[in-house]
Amino acid sequence: xxxxxxxxxxxxxxxxxxxxxxxxxxxxxxxxxxxxxxxxxxxxxxxxxxxxxxxxxxxxxxxxxxxxxxxxxxxxxxxxxxxxxxxxxxxxxxxxxxxxxxxxxxxxxxxxxxxxxxxxxxxxxxxxxxxxxxxxxxxxxxxxxxxxxxxxxxxxxxxxxxxxxxxxxxxxxxxxxxxxxxxxxxxxxxxxxxxxxxxxxxxxxxxxxxxxxxxxxxxxxxxxxxxxxxxxxx
Amino acid sequence: xxxxxxxxxxxxxxxxxxxxxxxxxxxxxxxxxxxxxxxxxxxxxxxxxxxxxxxxxxxxxxxxxxxxxxxxxxxxxxxxxxxxxxxxxxxxxxxxxxxxxxxxxxxxxxxxxxxxxxxxxxxxxxxxxxxxxxxxxxxxxxxxxxxxxxxxxxxxxxxxxxxxxxxxxxxxxxxxxxxxxxxxxxxxxxxxxxxxxxxxxxxxxxxxxxxxxxxxxxxxxxxxxxxx
Ligand SMILES: Nc1nc2c(ncn2[C@@H]2O[C@H](COP(=O)(O)OP(=O)(O)O)[C@@H](O)[C@H]2O)c(=O)[nH]1
Ligand SMILES: [Mg+2]
Numbered sequence: 001x002x003x004x005x006x007x008x009x010x011x012x013x014x015x016x017x018x019x020x021x022x023x024x025x026x027x028x029x030x031x032x033x034x035x036x037x038x039x040x041x042x043x044x045x046x047x048x049x050x051x052x053x054x055x056x057x058x059x060x061x062x063x064x065x066x067x068x069x070x071x072x073x074x075x076x077x078x079x080x081x082x083x084x085x086x087x088x089x090x091x092x093x094x095x096x097x098x099x100x101x102x103x104x105x106x107x108x109x110x111x112x113x114x115x116x117x118x119x120x121x122x123x124x125x126x127x128x129x130x131x132x133x134x135x136x137x138x139x140x141x142x143x144x145x146x147x148x149x150x151x152x153x154x155x156x157x158x159x160x161x162x163x164x165x166x167x168x169x170x171x172x173x174x175x176x177x178x179x180x181x182x183x184x185x186x187x188x189x190x191x192x193x194x195x196x197x198x199x200x201x202x203x204x205x206x207x208x209x210x211x212x213x214x215x216x217x218x219x220x221x222x223x224x225x226x227x228x229x230x231x232x233x234x
Numbered sequence: 235x236x237x238x239x240x241x242x243x244x245x246x247x248x249x250x251x252x253x254x255x256x257x258x259x260x261x262x263x264x265x266x267x268x269x270x271x272x273x274x275x276x277x278x279x280x281x282x283x284x285x286x287x288x289x290x291x292x293x294x295x296x297x298x299x300x301x302x303x304x305x306x307x308x309x310x311x312x313x314x315x316x317x318x319x320x321x322x323x324x325x326x327x328x329x330x331x332x333x334x335x336x337x338x339x340x341x342x343x344x345x346x347x348x349x350x351x352x353x354x355x356x357x358x359x360x361x362x363x364x365x366x367x368x369x370x371x372x373x374x375x376x377x378x379x380x381x382x383x384x385x386x387x388x389x390x391x392x393x394x395x396x397x398x399x400x401x402x403x404x405x406x407x408x409x410x411x412x413x414x415x416x417x418x419x420x421x422x423x424x425x426x427x428x429x430x431x432x433x434x435x436x437x438x439x440x441x442x443x444x445x446x447x448x449x450x451x452x453x454x455x456x457x458x459x460x461x462x
Contacts, residue, residue, distance in 0.1 A: 025333040030323030104335035167324045231298045233321035233336075 011144045018112070019135075019142055020152045022159065027104030031097065032164030032232035033057065033157070037220035039168045047175045050165050054158040054183060060214040062157035063190050064088050065132040066150045067209050070198035072136025073149035076206065078121065078129055084206045085130040091218040093225035095130075097234040103128035109138035117141070146198055150191045158183055164232055260291070260351035261457050262341065263450060264330065264367035266394055267378035269360025272404035272437055274302045276378055277355050279443035280450060281311035288352040288454075291316040291344040293337060295329050297359040318344055326359030334371040341371075353454060363392030374453050376446070380405040385414035388422035396426045400433065400449055407436040 018024065034057065038044045044053050068081055089095045106128065110118045118141055121129065128134075132153050139149035162179060165171045193210075200208040221234060265273045274294075281290055290312060294302040296319055303319035306312065318340040322329040329337060341354055356372055358365060367375045377398035379387050382405050388395055395401060401423055409416055416434065423432045431449065436442045 023332065025335055027333060027335040027339075029325055029328050029333050030321050030336055032323070100339075103339060107335055107338065164323070229299045230321075231324040233323065 009145070011148055012142075015142045016144055016148045016152070019139060019144065019148070020155060022163070024108060024112075026108040027101055028156065028160060029163075030233045031101065031160060032168070032234065033160030034217045034220055034224075034234070035161035035164040036168060036230060036232045037224040038161075039165065041220065043216075044161075044165060044169070046169070047171055047179060050162065050169075050171060050176075051179045051182070054161055054179065055186065056214055057161065057217065058154065058157050058183065058186060058190055060212040061088075061217060062154060063194060063210050063212050065130075065157065066153040066190055066194035067197045067201075068130070069132040069136040069139070069153035070146040070150040070194045071201050071206070071209065072133040073139045073144070073146040074136075074198055074202060075140070076198070076201060078133050078137060079125075080206055081133050082125075082129045084209055085133065088209075088211055088213065089130075089218070090213075090215075091221045093234070094218060094221045097221075098130040098132075099128040100233075101131040102134040105131055105134045105138060109134065109141060113138065113141040115141035147191065147195055150194045150198075151187070154187045154190045154194070158187070168231065259345060260289075260341075260354045261374075261454050262354045262356060262372040263453065264356045264358065264372035264375040265378060266330070266358040266361065266365055266367060266375060266398070267402075268362070268383060271360070271378045271380040271383065272402075272435075273357050273360070273378045274305055275437045276376070276402065276404070276435075276443065276446065277302075277357050278306055278309050278311045279437055280355060280447055281306070283443050283447040284353065284450065285312070289348075289350065291341075291348065291351050291354045292318070293340045293344070293354065293356045294319045295322050295326050295337070295357060295359040297322060297324070297326055302357060316344065316348060322359050326361045327365035330356070330358045330371060331366060331368045334368050337371055353450065363387070363390065363394050366393045366397065373457065374399040376400045376402055378402045378404055381409045381414040381416065381419065382412045385416075385419050386422075388419050388426060391426045395423070398430070399453075400431050400446070401427060402433050402435055402446060404435045404437065406434045407438045 035044060038053055044050050068085055072078055072081055086095060106118060106122055118137060135153055136149040162176050166173055166176050197208060197210050265276060267273055277292055284290060292306060292312060296302050300319045303317050306317050307314045320329060320336045320340050337356060345351055375398050377394040381403060403419055406416060433445050435446060
């Protein structure tokens with residue numbers, strides 16, 4: 001089945017599901033998207049506060065990463081985008097995590113969609129690129145469009161803390177699915193904004209990408225990285 | 235066994251985890267089994283026994299600490315740069331089976347930074363009896379259980395007990411204190427595993443690892459025959 005895109009061409013819906021599937025083996029399961037630190041600080045205690053946390057993450061750093069994924073999928077230079085993500089990620093641990101997840105996604109993507117440009121990236125950047133950039137390039141290798149890459153990126157922004165919170169707090173999994181469904185219109189809205197800014201970035205340069213941030217997530221991440229005992233890597 | 239052929243055939247495409255492995259990459263043996271059965275003790279003893287003539291490295295998958303890695307570093311069984319801890323996000327079986335990317339990355343980093351290795355031991359975070367390693371991660375797997383957790387575990391079976399390339403039943407020095415019937419365990423294991431090997435060990439004894447170490451050497455030998 002094919003979906004329509006802004007450009008009027010179509011991409012495979014089934015292929016999009018392969019990339020978006022939580023079982024796609026790209027290392028995400030070991031990361032909580034900031035949820036573990038937030039749970040310990042009492043910032044997430046139940047389904048309601050989990051939903052607020054997700055909404056905040058989605059509209060700040062989520063929007064940035066989603067726009068970067070869209071930009072990478074549309075062919076904007078990956079190395080420039082990598083600098084742009086660095087500049088938008090003050091926390092050194094979050095930058096390291098972003099690259100680690102990027103390396104792991106690149107491994108999975110190369111195995112799934114053999115592609116010379118992905119191979120080249122692996123050789124040129126053995127230490128990895130930030131995850132949303134790889135996501136955009138993987139989407140392109142899979143024949144998907146920037147809208148698709150952005151949708152997956154936005155979804156991951158909230159899905160990661162939600163599945164971590166299920167394990168950390170025993171949040172009712174049905175309630176968790178309800179949160180995802182309630183957030184769906186906002187996910188679509190963020191995806192649309194991200195696609196627009198990636199189009200602006202094509203015309204005016206990457207400074208046109210969004211710069212919204214959540215300082216608390218960055219601070220929490222630095223603290224979380226020092227823990228001796230934790231369930232999630234980030 | 236299943237995995238030894240793959241090195242003889244050319245990869246169908248570049249990029250998948252297995253196919254990025256060079257001809258001279260190290261043999262990988264996974265160690266799985268419940269918490270406390272003696273996986274880390276087995277890894278430590280194997281390293282001591284094989285260290286002299288083989289280049290070894292270890293990847294641990296602790297559940298929420300770096301304790302296994304730190305224990306191995308403290309015991310000085312290998313230099314610290316040969317030991318890497320992988321974090322598993324509260325799901326140790328996912329990290330060794332469903333999504334092996336972090337473990338593969340740890341293995342590659344060890345191989346690329348420390349010169350050619352002969353053998354890499356991958357210890358899983360203690361898990362339940364259904365946790366087994368992906369074929370994409372290891373070449374062979376050892377499942378470690380112990381007599382003190384009850385002598386009915388071999389009878390209950392489960393993928394670890396029935397399919398692992400080697401079943402180790404550890405802590406036999408404790409059998410008489412906990413009333414475990416070793417003969418019944420051996421019979422049950424035989425019924426579950428057919429011809430697959432089972433070894434009874436006590437790591438309280440200094441020579442307790444010898445038979446397992448011998449088995450590991452045999453795996454290396456089998457593999458080198460298939461790669462030339
Ligand atoms: N008596 C006895 N204790 C053992 C033996 N093997 C391991 N242990 C002890 O059992 C405990 C758990 O071992 P460990 O290797 O950490 O288990 P793991 O969780 O499977 O890695 C430690 O205190 C070990 O010293 C054995 O053969 N006999
Ligand atoms: Mg252990």
